[in-house]
Structures are given as structure tokens and as C-alpha cells.
Amino acid sequence: MAKHNTPMMDELEKGPWPSFVTDLKRQAEKSPQCWDILGQMELSFKDKITHWKHGGIVGVFGYGGGIVGRYSDVPAQFPGVAHFHTVRLNQPSSKFYNTTKLRQVCDLWEKYGSGMTNMHGSTGDLVLLGTRTEHLEPLFYDLTHDLNWDLGGSGSNLRTPSCCLGKARCEWACYDTQAACHGMTMHYQDEIHRPAFPYKFKFKFSGCPNDCVASIARSDLSVIGNWRDNIRIDQAAVKEYAAGNYVANGGAHGPKSTLDIQKDVIDLCPTGCMWLEGGELKIDNAECTRCMHCINMMPRALRPGVVQGATILCGAKAPILDGAQLATMIVPFIEMDPNNDFEQLVEFIESVWDWWMENGKNRERLGETMQRVGLPTFLKVINVDPIPQHVKEPRSNPYVFWAEEEVEGGFERDVKEFRARNAM
Amino acid sequence: MGYDPENPMKDRITDIGPPHYEQFFPAVVKKNYGKWLYHEIIRPGVLMHVSETGDKMYTIRVASARLISVEHIREICDIADKHCDGIVRFTTRNNIEFMVDAESKVQPLLDDLASRGNKFPVGGTGASVSNLVHTQGWIHCHTPATDASGVVKAVMDDLFEYFTSMSLPAKVKIALACCLNMCGAVHCSDIAILGVHRKPPMVDHDTITGVCELPLAISACPLGAVKPTKATNSKGEEIKSVKVNAERCMFCGNCYTMCPSMPLADPDGDGIAILVGGKVSNSKSAPKFSKLVIPFLPNTPPRWPETVEAIRNILEVYAKDARKFERVGEWAERIGWEKFFEKTGIPFTVKSIDDYRLAYDTWRTTTQFKFTSHIK
Numbered sequence: 033m034a035k036h037n038t039p040m041m042d043e044l045e046k047g048p049w050p051s052f053v054t055d056l057k058r059q060a061e062k063s064p065q066c067w068d069i070l071g072q073m074e075l076s077f078k079d080k081i082t083h084w085k086h087g088g089i090v091g092v093f094g095y096g097g098g099i100v101g102r103y104s105d106v107p108a109q110f111p112g113v114a115h116f117h118t119v120r121l122n123q124p125s126s127k128f129y130n131t132t133k134l135r136q137v138c139d140l141w142e143k144y145g146s147g148m149t150n151m152h153g154s155t156g157d158l159v160l161l162g163t164r165t166e167h168l169e170p171l172f173y174d175l176t177h178d179l180n181w182d183l184g185g186s187g188s189n190l191r192t193p194s195c196c197l198g199k200a201r202c203e204w205a206c207y208d209t210q211a212a213c214h215g216m217t218m219h220y221q222d223e224i225h226r227p228a229f230p231y232k233f234k235f236k237f238s239g240c241p242n243d244c245v246a247s248i249a250r251s252d253l254s255v256i257g258n259w260r261d262n263i264r265i266d267q268a269a270v271k272e273y274a275a276g277n278y279v280a281n282g283g284a285h286g287p288k289s290t291l292d293i294q295k296d297v298i299d300l301c302p303t304g305c306m307w308l309e310g311g312e313l314k315i316d317n318a319e320c321t322r323c324m325h326c327i328n329m330m331p332r333a334l335r336p337g338v339v340q341g342a343t344i345l346c347g348a349k350a351p352i353l354d355g356a357q358l359a360t361m362i363v364p365f366i367e368m369d370p371n372n373d374f375e376q377l378v379e380f381i382e383s384v385w386d387w388w389m390e391n392g393k394n395r396e397r398l399g400e401t402m403q404r405v406g407l408p409t410f411l412k413v414i415n416v417d418p419i420p421q422h423v424k425e426p427r428s429n430p431y432v433f434w435a436e437e438e439v440e441g442g443f444e445r446d447v448k449e450f451r452a453r454n455a456m
Numbered sequence: 457m458g459y460d461p462e463n464p465m466k467d468r469i470t471d472i473g474p475p476h477y478e479q480f481f482p483a484v485v486k487k488n489y490g491k492w493l494y495h496e497i498i499r500p501g502v503l504m505h506v507s508e509t510g511d512k513m514y515t516i517r518v519a520s521a522r523l524i525s526v527e528h529i530r531e532i533c534d535i536a537d538k539h540c541d542g543i544v545r546f547t548t549r550n551n552i553e554f555m556v557d558a559e560s561k562v563q564p565l566l567d568d569l570a571s572r573g574n575k576f577p578v579g580g581t582g583a584s585v586s587n588l589v590h591t592q593g594w595i596h597c598h599t600p601a602t603d604a605s606g607v608v609k610a611v612m613d614d615l616f617e618y619f620t621s622m623s624l625p626a627k628v629k630i631a632l633a634c635c636l637n638m639c640g641a642v643h644c645s646d647i648a649i650l651g652v653h654r655k656p657p658m659v660d661h662d663t664i665t666g667v668c669e670l671p672l673a674i675s676a677c678p679l680g681a682v683k684p685t686k687a688t689n690s691k692g693e694e695i696k697s698v699k700v701n702a703e704r705c706m707f708c709g710n711c712y713t714m715c716p717s718m719p720l721a722d723p724d725g726d727g728i729a730i731l732v733g734g735k736v737s738n739s740k741s742a743p744k745f746s747k748l749v750i751p752f753l754p755n756t757p758p759r760w761p762e763t764v765e766a767i768r769n770i771l772e773v774y775a776k777d778a779r780k781f782e783r784v785g786e787w788a789e790r791i792g793w794e795k796f797f798e799k800t801g802i803p804f805t806v807k808s809i810d811d812y813r814l815a816y817d818t819w820r821t822t823t824q825f826k827f828t829s830h831i832k
Contacts (some may be wrong), residue, residue: 040758043758044759047615048574048606049619050521052521059529077757082594082598082679086599086719124477125474128543129544130542130543131544135493138526138527147527151520151524151550151552169459169569173458173459176469176470182470198811200489206728218473222473222664225731246641248736249641249743250641252707279496280493281583283497283582285622286500286634294781302740324739331494332494350707352636352637356643356745
């Protein structure tokens with residue numbers, strides 16, 4: 033595999049942002065197939081089109097996910113990328129690594145693949161980019177035996193769950209996101225590795241309503257930390273913010289930015305449930321919707337309450353096919369207890385799956401099934417009582433699907449009897 | 457030992473999951489798990505977390521191209537070994553985070569990072585443009601309408617000053633998805649760069665019989681534009697195939713996902729749409745979708761100048777006009793979308809008016825509007 037002439041790629045070595053081109057060239061010294069990656073990429077830049085063929089089903093024995101097949105459509109020109117399959121490694125929860133483990137991955141991937149990776153894929157996996165079919169089984173053997181590590185999901189299965197870094201570094205995590213993410217990942221290994229669903233299914237775990245893993249936008253089942261008691265207030269710290277001694281918004285606007293509590297916090301509160309009284313900050317917690325704005329602004333003075341758990345939302349997805357959906361709030365509050373293996377969460381997940389696996393159509397995300405049958409039906413089949421929190425507003429059309437048993441006397445009537453009273 | 461191709465199932469290990477996260481925690485995290493009290497960004501790219509125990513942890517956030525080599529990862533490991541007791545983490549937005557347990561360790565780490573050329577820029581915190589979430593593009597994907605890594609490099613070279621500073625009204629999250637499948641979930645980003653197709657699929661009658669299940673290809677179309685037909689292949693044989701009603705096609709590419717014999721990518725047809733104003737956080741306003749404001753910009757490798765300029769323009773008008781703490785979407789909603797178009801100078805076209813499902817929700821049904829230059 034020879035070096036190709038790549039003037040457009042070379043242009044992307046300039047500039048202050050890290051250059052993947054410089055990086056590819058560096059790796060090419062050890063992994064010559066990287067020259068062919070650059071060569072094919074240059075061709076795509078020239079032709080303004082991809083040069084990867086559609087699909088290709090490859091994998092390791094016994095798994096239906098974790099490997100994505102990929103072949104070049106110009107293999108004669110670029111034999112080093114004739115096969116270019118992706119291997120998804122299930123990332124450790126919240127993506128902390130030690131260098132011993134990372135170096136093992138590097139060695140493994142230099143041995144069996146192109147040496148190029150994505151740290152990380154959109155769903156969360158550590159993605160190894162580009163290997164040949166005959167390397168898959170040996171790679172999987174070494175991965176499981178030497179690295180004690182497994183593949184993530186792909187296809188119509190449970191995709192690799194992911195989470196925010198939670199209690200490891202964040203003061204706002206209302207439950208242990210890593211324990212939940214790892215726990216569900218281990219509990220559902222079969223569902224991750226062997227496709228049995230109508231379509232993909234994603235879990236994402238965020239510790240608070242700031243939702244740093246964007247679970248509300250992209251997971252079929254979104255678990256977002258929440259609390260149901262009062263925001264904790266340190267009035268001494270409130271005074272420090274008022275005096276300009278503490279930096280605003282955790283320093284997000286520079287170390288010298290100070291806070292005008294009335295203008296920046298109280299006036300921007302979406303429910304108007306806060307006020308200042310004799311230098312003290314007061315909150316009418318019953319009116320609070322826990323949006324996090326005041327807490328984000330004053331992290332040294334305000335903290336989430338202590339009765340903590342999570343809110344579960346269902347059915348988010350990107351636009352393909354019927355348009356994008358945000359997740360719909362289904363369960364306002366559940367306990368998230370690692371000591372009982374997140375029993376309430378597991379029970380909820382399985383009630384959703386039991387129904388969706390029976391009723392979801394081929395390639396239909398949960399959110400689309402929910403739209404097709406309607407939210408009232410979805411709530412009924414998963415045995416959740418309807419509450420006003422399920423909707424932004426009540427319906428404005430009167431077309432209610434009354435069930436026969438709800439209507440006095442049922443639906444069966446005698447039209448002759450009707451006509452005897454009401455002539456045509 | 458090792459894999460035996462004669463005996464592939466021998467000693468097979470499956471379903472062991474990922475390594476347990478706890479073994480990768482720095483000592484200061486293990487000790488203070490769940491005890492963190494508050495945090496402050498002490499300078500762009502450097503966070504300080506303070507625990508109930510009085511312990512402090514400093515995090516240095518560094519950009520990466522996401523598409524990185526194992527040689528680069530080894531260099532990351534070298535840095536982590538030297539400064540961070542051999543531990544490092546990655547963020548959801550493809551940043552690298554180096555963590556140390558004392559303020560005195562911060563500057564030596566920053567100096568080390570700065571000595572390594574443009575490989576490890578520090579930033580992406582607070583009211584900045586953080587690293588781009590993006591997809592594969594031409595480096596690995598079979599359905600893209602644009603590249604990913606190249607566009608990201610061009611955009612971030614241009615917006616670099618906003619990565620390393622915190623001068624914006626609020627955080628700005630930019631994301632790129634190279635086709636409408638949106639692996640990058642860009643539909644809730646402050647600014648979204650989206651690869652789009654504009655030519656209907658071709659039908660390859662020579663291969664369709666062998667590689668496609670026709671009913672799946674037909675049902676893949678949300679608008680019923682794919683219909684069964686009889687066709688003649690190059691050998692002169694009459695075969696069962698499909699035809700595409702171009703007038704109904706919305707260029708989503710779902711048929712190609714189901715049927716490789718219906719390619720729609722094209723050098724002139726493909727390009728980039730820009731959507732703005734989405735967010736995922738529940739802070740202040742509810743999470744919202746990004747809205748389409750520029751329907752098409754051409755693919756112009758290697759640096760996509762039209763896209764780069766369009767994004768800088770939106771970002772700078774927002775930076776100048778928005779109130780403090782206002783996200784892009786909150787700003788656009790406060791001033792009204794007609795003002796958004798006026799202030800940014802982006803021409804409003806009929807393509808920004810929804811005509812797909814639930815479109816009516818986006819039509820204006822009030823006399824409340826602003827008299828902008830759009831009203832002649």
C-alpha cells in the first residue's frame with residue numbers, strides 16, 4: 033500500500049483544530065492501510081460522493097450485533113480498505129479509562145485493524161474503525177480472553193446504554209447513573225448481542241434535568257435524575273453571590289462574571305416561584321418545575337433536594353421516518369436504588385418491551401409505535417394511570433374513543449325501536 | 457493458546473459486558489463519589505470540583521477530532537501517565553478530560569499540552585462552542601450526503617476562538633449528521649449541520665432482483681413514491697422491479713437503506729442544510745428541535761467555505777444580539793423567527809415552511825407578528 037497524492041487531505045493539516053489527516057499519516061507509518069484510507073477519502077473529496085458500498089453482513093459467531101460490515105467500491109485502487117468493518121466495544125460507563133487498558137486496546141487494534149478509532153461513537157461505544165472479515169474472530173477471542181471486554185450493540189437490538197458521569201464528578205446527580213447504566217448493560221447482555229426487537233432500542237441515563245447525554249432527544253427510554261422535595265438553599269452563600277464574591281453560573285462566563293440575583297435568576301425562573309426577602313432567597317417549591325436554571329446559576333448556594341430518584345420518558349428518536357420526536361414524560365418519579373438492582377426501572381422496562389415486541393412493526397421505533405396507537409393506549413398497555421403531567425395541554429378536538437363498557441347501555445341498539453319513536 | 461480457527465467455539469467467552477467503570481476512577485473520585493459540593497470553571501477549559509470532604513479535583517478539557525489513531529491514544533496515555541496517575545476520560549461531545557487532584561498540577565499539564573502543537577487545544581467549557589458531535593461521513597459511511605470529519609475540521613478551524621474562550625451569551629452546541637438518518641442526533645442542537653440529498657434514487661434493474669426484497673423497498677417510502685413495476689434488465693430479461701415517482705420524493709434515503717439498488721447520492725444533488733435553535737437541556741425553556749433556516753449549501757471540499765461562513769454569521773449575530781444566558785433557540789423565539797431571518801440576513805424561502813406531517817403546528821395562527829423587511 034503506497035502513499036497517494038492527496039492535495040485536498042493535505043489542506044486539512046493546516047489550522048488550529050486537531051487534524052485527523054496529520055493523525056492518519058502518523059498512524060500510516062505503522063499501519064500502511066491508513067494510506068489507502070487517505071487515498072479513498074481524497075477520491076471522495078474529488079468526486080463529492082462516498083466510496084463505501086452498501087452494507088455487508090459480518091459478525092462473530094453467536095452475536096447479531098457489535099460489528100458493522102463495510103466494503104470499498106474501489107478496492108483495486110485501495111486494497112488496504114477493501115474490507116473496512118467497524119467493531120463496537122461497549123464503553124465503560126461514563127468513559128473513564130486507565131492507560132493500561134487503553135494501551136491494550138491500542139495494541140489489539142494495531143494487530144487486527146487499521147489503527148483508527150472513534151473516541152467515541154454517537155451512541156457511546158468505543159469504535160474501532162476498519163478491519164477485515166478474517167480478523168473478526170481472532171480479535172473477539174483476544175478481546176474477551178485478554179482484555180475481559182465485550183462488544184456493544186448494533187442492528188435491531190438494545191443499543192449500548194450510555195450515561196453522564198453522575199456522582200463521579202457532578203454535584204447534581206440525583207441517582208447513580210453509572211451503576212444504573214452498567215447494571216442494565218449487564219442485565220441485558222442477551223438483548224444487546226442478539227437482535228430480537230422490531231428495531232433499535234436505546235437507553236440513556238442522565239443524572240439531572242440538564243441531561244448532558246441528551247437522553248430526552250435520542251433514547252427510546254430516557255432516565256433523567258429528578259427530586260421531589262425542596263431545593264436546598266445555603267443562605268450564607270446566597271449573600272456571597274449577592275455581594276459579587278462568588279462567580280456566576282459556575283464560571284461559565286469567565287472567572288470575573290458576577291450575578292444579579294433578581295435579573296439573572298429570579299426574573300428568568302420559568303415558573304416565577306422565587307423571590308428575595310430580607311436578603312434571603314425564597315422558593316415556593318410546590319410551584320417549581322425543577323428546570324435547573326437557578327441551580328446552574330448559583331451552584332454554591334442551591335442544590336437539588338434530598339428525596340431523589342428519576343423521571344422516565346419514552347419514545348425519542350431522530351427524524352427518520354415520521355419526523356423527530358422528543359421523549360414523552362411517562363413516569364414522573366421512581367426510586368433508583370442500586371441496592372435492589374433498580375427493581376422499579378427493570379419492571380418498567382420489561383412492561384414496555386413485552387408490549388412493543390408484540391406490537392411494534394418492523395423498523396418501527398418505540399416512539400413511532402406510541403404515535404400509531406396513541407398515548408392513551410400506550411399508558412393503558414403498560415399499566416400507567418393517566419395524569420395531567422402526561423400532556424402539555426388537554427386535547428382540543430372532541431374525538432374521544434369511548435369504549436362500549438364506558439357508555440350506559442352499551443353500543444347495541446334496535447333501529448326498529450328507534451324508528452318507532454323517531455320517524456324518518 | 458489464542459484463537460483456533462479449527463475450533464472456533466473452543467473456550468468461547470460471551471456476554472461479559474464492558475469492564476466495570478469503578479476500576480478506572482482516579483483516587484480522588486473514588487474517595488468523593490457522590491460527595492461533590494459545587495464546581496467552578498476557573499479558566500476556559502479548566503474545571504474545579506470541590507467536595508464536602510474539602511478535596512478538590514481539576515479537570516482540563518481538551519478537543520479531539522473524534523477520528524483518532526491508536527498512536528494518538530498512546531500519546532494521550534503518555535500525558536495521563538505523566539500528570540494524572542494514568543487515568544483519563546472522554547466526554548459525550550468527543551472531548552478528552554485530564555484530571556488532577558491539586559491546583560499546582562494544572563499549569564504543568566497545560567504547558568505540556570501546549571507544547572504538542574495543535575493536537576490538544578484546551579477549551580469547550582461554559583459559554584463556548586464546545587466540540588462538535590458528528591458522524592462518519594466519507595471516512596466510513598455508505599449513505600452520507602456530505603463528509604463529517606472534513607466539515608468539522610473546517611468549521612472548528614474557523615470558530616477556534618469560540619472554543620478557547622467563554623464570550624458567548626450561553627453555551628452553543630453544534631452538531632453534524634452526514635445524512636437524514638442523523639446518527640449524531642443533531643435535531644436538538646443550537647446549530648445543526650445536516651447532509652441532505654436532492655435527487656431521487658436511481659433504480660438499478662440489473663442488481664435489484666438479487667439484493668432487494670421489493671416489498672420492503674416499497675414500504676420503506678413514507679410517501680408511497682416507490683411502486684412495483686416490471687422492467688427490463690441489461691440482458692433483456694423482464695424482471696420485477698420498482699419505479700420512483702420523483703414528484704413525491706422527499707429525498708430521505710430510507711429506500712436506499714433498505715435496498716442497495718436504489719442509490720441517491722450525487723455530487724451536485726448532495727450538500728448541507730443548516731438548522732438552528734434546538735436544545736436538550738430542560739433549563740429555563742423545554743427541550744426543542746432545531747429549525748431549518750438554510751435548505752441547501754453545496755459540498756465544496758476540502759473546506760466548505762459556504763457552510764463555514766453561514767455558521768459564523770449565525771453565531772456572531774446571536775452573540776451580538778442575544779441576552780445573557782439565552783440559548784440560540786430562546787433568542788430566536790424571543791425576537792421572533794422573522795427577526796432571526798432579518799438580523800442574520802439569511803433569505804427566507806418557502807423551503808423553511810413545513811409541508812410534512814404535523815406541519816400545521818408550525819403555521820402562524822395569530823395576528824401577532826413583526827413588520828420586518830419581508831413584508832413589502
